[in-house]
Amino acid sequence: MTSIHILLLIPILAAFLIPVIGRQFPKLHLGWAALPIPIVLFSFFVSKVSSISAGETFTGSVAWIRALDLYFSVYLDGLSLIFTLLITGIGSLVVLYSIFYLSKERESLSHFYAYLLLFMGAMLGVVLSDNLMVLYLFWELTSISSFLLIAFWFRRKKSRYGAQKSFLITVGGGISMLVGFIMLQVMTGTNSVQEIIAMRDSIQEHELFVPALVLILLGAFTKSAQFPFHIWLPDAMEAPTPVSAYLHSATMVKAGLFLVARFTPVFxxxxxxxxxxxxxxxxxxxxxxxxxxxxxxxxxxxxxxxxxxxxxxxxxxxxxxxxxxxxxxxxxxxxxxxxxxxxxxxxxxxxxxxxxxxxxxxxxxxxxxxxxxxxxxxxxxxxxxxxxxxxxxxxxxxxxxxxxxxxxxxxxxxxxxxxxxxxxxxxxxxxxxxxxxxxxxxxxxxxxxxxxxxxxxxxxxxxxxxxxxxxxxxxxxxxxxxxxxxxxxxxxxxxxxxxxxxxxxxxxxxxxxxxxxxxxxxxxxxxxxxxxxxxxxxxxxxxxxxxxTYRYWNVVYDFFPEKRSIDRGYQWMLARGESGSKRATDRYMTGFLTNYLYYIYGFLLLVVGGTLWLTGSIVIDTSNDAPVSVYEGIIIVIMATAAISILFTKSRMTATLLNGVLGYSIAIFFVLFRAPDLALTQLVVETVTTVLFLLCFYHLPEWSKEERSLKVRFPKMVVSIGTGALTVLLALSVQGNKMFESISSYFEDSYKLAGGRNIVNSILGDFRAFDTMLEVVVLFIAGVGVYTLIKLKEPKGGDDIERE
CATH class of the missing domain: 1.20.120 (Four Helix Bundle (Hemerythrin (Met), subunit A))
Incomplete structure (x- = not known):
């Protein structure tokens, strides 16, 4: 890792330390703790001016995800040097200015300087990154940190609105830019910006060249507030003045200009x-x-x-x-x-x-x-x-x-x-x-x-x-x-x-x-x-x-009324989007479990069933299946009878017992298949589940009489039978579409490989140990969540955030 990598991470790490310093030194204005960071960074980049002016460049790369060609690569040249000096130099002056502008008695300075340093690190990452995906990561980090800075006075409705507006527009442009980056990677086979610049002549005739160009420019235009995406910048002025002086004059809005300058050799x-x-x-x-x-x-x-x-x-x-x-x-x-x-x-x-x-x-x-x-x-x-x-x-x-x-x-x-x-x-x-x-x-x-x-x-x-x-x-x-x-x-x-x-x-x-x-x-x-x-x-x-003569000619602005402005169009789209999403949500979030099951199983039938049908994957091959014994047939008949009987029962107690019959029958299957551990686990789980069902049903109101008309029951029947049939077809199709040799023979040697004579235990405890451990962790987290919700008490008082 080079010195530039380390310096790049300093403001981001400092952003997490600032709140700790604030708690340890409550009488200190945190601006004095934050000020040395941009000064040190500025001094470092100033020391590189003579070398850069002589034609040198400074590079470094740290592997991140090699398989995806993701390297934390930095590239300091003449262009990035100008921006680093602006980011750190004006950043130093802004921090100094904010010490006297913001009161430590009235403002949450730990949040302010943490956000400011996070933004500074993100901007340095944007201008120094030589990897497209890493550049995008820092690009969106600038949007997130600027959102936090603009909404610093979050009790003001205008501050929250301005932060939301800038976030939606700049992140939307950032996603567009990401698609353009992916197209560049497809055209060149690399994520390195410098390598892409060197390949300019070979990609100009590619069919993705112009689409990538337009998408990348959308990201630049939204970040640098170009027409018609400029509407977010005036509302962002609700941020404290140090934020405006830093983000909206010297740094964040210049990120789009940097992107255009950096990719000018390409496009x-x-x-x-x-x-x-x-x-x-x-x-x-x-x-x-x-x-x-x-x-x-x-x-x-x-x-x-x-x-x-x-x-x-x-x-x-x-x-x-x-x-x-x-x-x-x-x-x-x-x-x-x-x-x-x-x-x-x-x-x-x-x-x-x-x-x-x-x-x-x-x-x-x-x-x-x-x-x-x-x-x-x-x-x-x-x-x-x-x-x-x-x-x-x-x-x-x-x-x-x-x-x-x-x-x-x-x-x-x-x-x-x-x-x-x-x-x-x-x-x-x-x-x-x-x-x-x-x-x-x-x-x-x-x-x-x-x-x-x-x-x-x-x-x-x-x-x-x-x-x-x-x-x-x-x-x-x-x-x-x-x-x-x-x-x-x-x-x-x-x-x-x-x-x-x-x-x-x-x-x-x-x-x-x-x-x-x-x-x-x-x-x-x-x-x-x-x-x-x-x-x-x-x-x-x-x-x-x-x-x-302004008083005489300012009537010209009457030809551009506020109600017909681009900003009003944005507000209309936002309001329509919110109302439309609410209507759509209200249509499927009905509060009835039956509707939710319709959606889930209907989607399953449409996507999975349709895929099986269109791809011709429904192939049933029973030539290698073991014969079904009499005992297995009897259990299958019992399970089918119990499952069908649940549909016609009128008592919760009866439905619960019949559901238990299904679970216990599966445990018998495990015994027949010589898996006693699984059978024991199934018996324990089924017993606990049955008891919980009975406990819950005890506190529920009486089972209301269900409407038994054909109009109500027919859709349920279709979805139920269709889901069951699809599950059976899917299982049989898997058996008939084996693309690889079974790995069961590998696990048969479990005693030599893992020292366990029980194959199932060896798989769970050794071959899939991490998987099992994570499952236990998930269950533990769920248990802690349930316990916390039970013990949680509603806090007294309320929030005085301005609502209007």
């Missing part, structure tokens, strides 16, 4: 991949920014802005994938710059959006509301928070001197290049990309200014606030200050980031282009008077105009 150059990734991404970018402007809650605004920024990055990955059409060439290098812009903006977005979530959390924490309609005039009361908001918001708007300006300019370059593409029919549709990107950027500027001007400028309305506003404590300001310093620093020295992180990541996504001149562009804060700069000037002018 890039395919028209379906190009259009789905770039088309869905650019529309998501526009729709997210357009929807953000109408929001009245600051976190809801940031949620839609995150959707927009994720769409921007997704579209860049799609546009850049065109470079793989036709292989590496100097002409295709221009397309690779879109992927470079995607990686650059991915880092930039994590810095300014993480800071924005934190400052909005500060406003909420110190003012008591996030409602934009109640805020204003806070600049003099919270000057440091205002400064941080200006830096992060202006960077999101794409203004200098902040890093968002650089990557936004590169985004404009990429969409303008798309207009000149001659592949994938871009000569017809290419013009749409720069138009949609420019309009979306105008709305991006508008909502970025709303965060600043509507929160900190304008009239101060103390009567609408829940608290007296004041600046946040220093501890809560440290994390956003560090992020804002990065926002400014990356503007002035972007090429350091490019040389050490972006360039190795580019080589991971486009291995065919390694060391090609012109692949890695040099980033310059000033790139002259060009069309991109004029587009930025237009964004600022029109964005400012929309902000000032």
């Amino acid at each position: 890039g150059g395919e028209a379906t991949w190009f259009w789905l990734v770039s088309g869905v991404g650019i529309f998501t970018m526009f729709w997210g920014s357009f929807s953000a402007v109408r929001q009245k809650d600051l976190k809801a605004l940031l949620a839609y802005s995150t959707i927009s920024q994720l769409g921007l990055i997704m579209s860049l990955f799609g546009l850049g994938s065109a470079a793989l059409q036709g292989g590496a060439s100097a002409e295709s290098v221009i397309y690779t710059k879109a992927i470079f812009a995607a990686l650059f903006h991915l880092v930039n977005h994590s810095t300014f959006k993480g800071a924005l979530f934190m400052v909005v959390g500060i406003v909420d924490h110190e003012v008591g509301t996030r409602d934009i309609r109640k805020l204003g005039g806070l600049i003099s009361l919270m000057p440091i928070t205002f400064t941080l908001t200006v830096i992060s918001s202006f960077s999101m708007a794409g203004l200098p001197p902040f890093n968002g300006f650089l990557s936004k300019e590169m985004f404009f370059t990429a969409v303008l290049n798309a207009n000149e593409m001659t592949i994938f029919s871009m000569d017809t549709w290419g013009l749409l990309f720069p138009i949609i990107a420019w309009i979306g950027s105008i709305f991006t500027f508008t909502y970025s200014m709303i965060v600043v001007f509507r929160t900190f400028l304008g009239p101060y309305r103390r009567e609408k606030l829940e608290k007296d506003p004041h600046e946040a404590p220093v501890g809560m300001l440290i994390s956003p200050i560090i992020l804002c310093m990065l926002v400014i620093l990356l503007f002035f020295v972007p090429n350091r980031l490019s040389d050490y992180l972006l360039s190795p990541a580019m080589n991971s996504i486009l291995p065919a282009y390694q060391n090609m001149d012109g692949l890695i562009p040099k980033i310059s804060p000033w790139h002259g008077f060009n069309l991109e700069l004029f587009m930025t000037a237009g964004v600022v002018l029109l964005g400012a105009f929309l902000l000032r």
Whole structure:
């Protein structure tokens, strides 16, 4: 096991230790116990930067289930390094921020940090796994841990709803992704991602190639909140602000982007991949920014802005994938710059959006509301928070001197290049990309200014606030200050980031282009008077105009009423699904044992009987059967008579005794077949069963008179006779369809093999010892359960969880 394996498991193991530490040190804020973990992990991955930038990769594999080609394989390259640094670096800042944001007197911190560390380990597993199935395992673990984090304030109905919604959508996409992974495994015969990338050329013509592509993208789109799966992200904002800053700006929502980047070497150059990734991404970018402007809650605004920024990055990955059409060439290098812009903006977005979530959390924490309609005039009361908001918001708007300006300019370059593409029919549709990107950027500027001007400028309305506003404590300001310093620093020295992180990541996504001149562009804060700069000037002018005239044009949102939204469609499907499942359940969960037996035996007759009939497996061969003796025939007649008599008895006592006749007759059969141990066991079991029947019947009401009409009794007769006949046919067919030689001869030598003269005892005690032991354990667990239910007392009091 490599050092990466060990480090990967540290946060997951720590998640289980955090509650123990909390019980041992009740006065300790558990954030201080959790903080060293992401710091240590971040330090380790920083130490690998120079090696990765020099072209090295770090791999390791531990066998898990060899027969299924499951290996716990890790692969650290330029692409995964960027994500590990974001996960651990911003994770460290989020944990530090949460120490001052969450109160140890009012919050269950042991649960919070256990969930947070579990999520951190799951995200590291996603970006480091080189095995498809292991990647999927960690992928779904991120959904589970994020569900727990979003529902942390579980007494709120909106928190529970938001957690359920994100879970259903992301897990649904994850299952789709799993099917795509299985198709990839079928096509390549391996679960290794790197081996699949190496086999790209040999699988492109496979009939499963495009279906696998679409299914994997569904998983990526749901996780990264792409249209129309974006509806879960705004509701997930009910989570505490540290969760939003971590999951919904820097990590979880970036998992889908990572998946697209990792599989671009496999599917890039395919028209379906190009259009789905770039088309869905650019529309998501526009729709997210357009929807953000109408929001009245600051976190809801940031949620839609995150959707927009994720769409921007997704579209860049799609546009850049065109470079793989036709292989590496100097002409295709221009397309690779879109992927470079995607990686650059991915880092930039994590810095300014993480800071924005934190400052909005500060406003909420110190003012008591996030409602934009109640805020204003806070600049003099919270000057440091205002400064941080200006830096992060202006960077999101794409203004200098902040890093968002650089990557936004590169985004404009990429969409303008798309207009000149001659592949994938871009000569017809290419013009749409720069138009949609420019309009979306105008709305991006508008909502970025709303965060600043509507929160900190304008009239101060103390009567609408829940608290007296004041600046946040220093501890809560440290994390956003560090992020804002990065926002400014990356503007002035972007090429350091490019040389050490972006360039190795580019080589991971486009291995065919390694060391090609012109692949890695040099980033310059000033790139002259060009069309991109004029587009930025237009964004600022029109964005400012929309902000000032919002009251006049916001009627446009009336054309997109809430009752016709995608979110309302999700709620309708959820309600219909719940009501439909309830109706279906009510139809078969009737409370009558007779109906349940109909379902069980009817299904048995349909499936087993139908299979026997269709496959022609009903073959009866009695040539090797032993002759039936007179004594055996007599017992068979007695058993048949007793079984038929049960149908006509009117007394429970008589029915119980006749049922006992069947059991005791089987014991006699065991005696005749020279199995005294089995006969003794059967006698004991039958005696106990009969006594229990009589005891239960003693407490039951009188046997009501059964309706004896043909309509009621005929279905019972058909099912009963059919089940009995099927059982006999199945037993006889097994005898007539022997595919292998009997193993009974092996057990005849039980004395030599196991030291037992009784074959049955040897089978149960030696040959099947583990099976017998587990059966005993099952009986023991059942007994403990019965005893617990008997002794269990209904607790007093009730749960005060909010129901409405």
